[in-house]
Amino acid sequence: MRGGNGHGTLCPMTQISPASQARKPRRIKARFIAPLAVVLVFIMGVFTVAILRVEANIRDQDIAERTAAVEKLFVQKLDKDTNLMIATMRAMMTNQSIERAFRNLDRSALSQQLSPLFANLRDKHHITHLYFTGPDLINLYRFHSPDEFGDEIDRLTTIKARKQQDAVHGLELGALGTLTLRLVMPWRHNGQVLGYLEIGEEIEHLISEIKDSLSVDMLVLVDKRMVLPQQWQRGQAMMKREGNWDRFTSYVALAQTIDLLPVALNDLTLRKLLVEGTAEIEDHGRSLHLSVVSLTDVGRRHIGDLVVIRDITALESAFQWSIVAVTTIGLLAAIGVLGVFYLALDRVESDYRRQHDLEHQLLRFNAEYGRILQLEKLSALGTMVGSIAHQLNNPLVGVVNLAQLAEREPDNPARTRELLGEIRGAGEDCRAFVKRMLAFSKVSCFDSKPTPMAELIEDTVLLFRQTENKHLPVETKLPDEPVVLTIDPILIRHALFNLLVNAAQATTDNGAIVITLEREQDPMRGVPGWSLAVSDHGRGMPPEVMEKIFVPFYTTHSDGTGLGLPVVQHVALLHGGQVSASSKPGHGTRIAVWLPNSLPDLPLNQ
Ligand SMILES: Nc1ncnc2c1ncn2[C@@H]1O[C@H](COP(=O)(O)OP(=O)(O)OP(=O)(O)O)[C@@H](O)[C@H]1O
Ligand SMILES: [Mg+2]
Structure with missing residues (x-):
């Protein structure tokens, strides 16, 4: 069962709450920019700190590498100089005349043979010490100080060399507070230790x-x-x-x-x-x-x-410059991103405001439309009440007048009966009017089902013929194939009947009434459907009548209610259809009800 009053849904004013009308548009920028700025500053902060840490690591690594390089180079140089000392010492030990001079403790021979070499070593290779020491560690010859000799050499290098009977080298702190690289090597000859050779450098x-x-x-x-x-x-x-x-x-x-x-x-x-x-x-x-x-x-x-x-002044200033550069770039990037977001949000906000204004305008229009609708309803109600009062008043005035006449002639039963008959006639007129009013109110009930249209039209024509007394010919033009539409048959029959009655009322001569059912698309929406039309060759309508024919209670007939065509229109709308009318004064009128193939889900029908 489908039914209901569609007018309720046509009044949007009732759906607008004062709160929604007063609602302010949201400030999107203000809501997003601050959190976005915080997030960006955080991201840029993390980014900047990360880059600066990388920079600091590079700087620290550079410094550490330089220190390691110093240590490495220092050790390499010690090794290189030690190797030079070893080579020099070996060269001396292979020299037989030096060996002889040492064995014979011949200081002058040693001096004679080695002084030029020592001078060369001192000038070219930074050698500062060359000692010849006996096996008892008593010094025989100091080349840098030939006059000092005969003392015991008790330095660690010499003691270790004697103890290990092997070459010993390394740094050693001298008695005079000098740090010296020394090499001491025992000199053996024919299994006998001749003594110790020592070379050193500051x-x-x-x-x-x-x-x-x-x-x-x-x-x-x-x-x-x-x-x-x-x-x-x-x-x-x-x-x-x-x-x-x-x-x-x-x-x-x-x-x-x-x-x-x-x-x-x-x-x-x-x-x-x-x-x-x-x-x-x-x-x-x-x-x-x-x-x-x-x-x-x-x-x-x-x-x-x-x-x-x-x-590290240059390194530090490069590092500080990179701090400034990275922070500035980070800050500029953050400001840039924020600016882009700001512009985007600005656009979103202005779009949103425009949309909000449009919505607001729409709501205002809807409210105005609802008010106009309400006024129209009230005016229709006024017309309806006036018409009902008029329709009922005429017979009631007759009833009152006839009753007064009957009162004046109490002794004339025949006349009284006649008057009572007229009073009954006026009462029946009132009842018929009320009946038609009730029929109009029933239109709101809607019960659709698949209905063969040929049978529906035939039934309606039969009923029309029984009530219509002009005996006008009614012609039907139906498609060859059976047409079954999902409609409310009672309402459609009622609408068709109204159209036939109007056509009959407009026809003065014997002109035929034609009922047509044909396939037709809704020209506006392109929806497939059917057109059920009633045409007559009656008096037709002038434009001023045409524009009012769907206004409830508009009639040109003295006994009409002016509800026939509004009912037809209401029925069509309940089916998701519409009514169109064309007329030419003096030639006739065609009024068509267009119905869709299937019933749409209309708010009017819910
Ligand atoms: N086929 C038609 N030819 C000429 N005029 C028509 C035709 N149908 C309707 N009209 C005009 O439209 C008016 C309104 O018609 P409608 O059916 O709504 O009311 P009514 O026929 O006047 O009254 P009711 O239907 O209650 O008898 C009619 O009074 C008439 O002037
Ligand atoms: Mg009518």
Whole structure:
């Protein structure tokens, strides 16, 4: 069963709540930009920190690699010089005249044979010591100080060489506070130890060579417990240096590649450097990086440290520049992305506002439309009430007048009966009117089913013939094939009947009424359907009548209700169809009901 009052759904004003009307458009930009900015700043912050960490790692790695290179080069140079010493020593040991001079403890022969070689080694290869020592470790000849001899050599290298009867080399701290690379080798001849050969060099030239190669400064620090101050002073005088014994509390500088040590390199920095392995100081606007390489002597004792001083001003400023560059790029990128989002959101927001305004306008139109509809309804209601009052008033005035006449003639039963008959007639008119009104109200009920259209038309024509007294010919033009439409047969019959009655009322001569059923598409929507039309050759309608024929209660007949065509239209709408009318005054009228093949799901029918 389908049915209901479609008008309720046509009044959107009832669906608009004051809250929805007053709703403000959302501020999309304000809602999104702030969280987006936070997210972007966070992402850019993480990105910037990550890049800076990579940069810092590169910088630290560079510094660490340089320190490692210094250590490696220092060891390589020690090895290279040791190899030179070994080669020199072997060359001397193969020389028979030197061997003879040594065996004979012949100091002048040794001097004569080796002084030129020693001078060459000292000038070209930084060799500072060449000793010939007897098997009892009593010194025979010191080439750098020939007048000192006859003392016992009790240095670790010599003692170890005698003990191991093998070559011993390594760094050794001298009594005068000098750090020397020494090689001591026992000289055996025919199974007998002739004595010991010793070659040595101060390491100062090594650190200057490393400075030239790796562009770092170096400072050789030795534990003060290893050197006596007076001896150290003597050593400084001998090397023509002006060292400062009191510069550090626990350490003393034996050699350095810079004239003036940085002021910031004090006891505190030194302690930190020796504990942590690295330190950074500022010196006259320069950034200096300090690192240490541990120095071990031939007896594997820690004797001091080689402090590597690297000027990292350029590296630091490059790093700082990259901090500024990365932060600026990150910030600009964030601002750029934010700007793009801002513009996009601005566009979205303006679209949204436009849409919101349109919706708002639509709501206002709907509200106005609802108000107009309401007014139309009220005006229709007024017309209806006026018409009903008019329709009922005429017979009722007659009833009252006839009753007054009957009262005046109580003694004339024949006249009274006649008057009562007229009163009954007027009452029946009223009842017939009320009946038609009730028929109109029933149109709202809708019960569709597949209906053979030929039978429906035939039944309606039969009923029409019984009620119509002009006996007008009714012609039907139906398709050859049977047409079955899903419709409410009672309503369609009622509509067809109304059209036939109107056609009959308009026909003055014997003109035929024609009923046509033919396939037709809805021209507006292209929906397939059928057209059920009634044509007459009656008086037709002028345009001013035509435009009002679907207005409820509009009639040109004195006894009409003006509900016939509105009912036809209502029935058509209930079926998802429509009504069209064409007329020519003096020639006739055609009124067609278009019905779709299948019933649509219309709100009117729900
Ligand atoms: N076939 C037609 N030819 C000429 N005029 C018509 C035709 N059908 C309708 N009309 C005009 O349209 C008016 C409205 O018709 P409608 O059927 O709604 O009411 P009515 O026929 O006047 O009254 P009721 O149907 O209650 O008897 C008619 O009064 C008439 O003037
Ligand atoms: Mg009518």
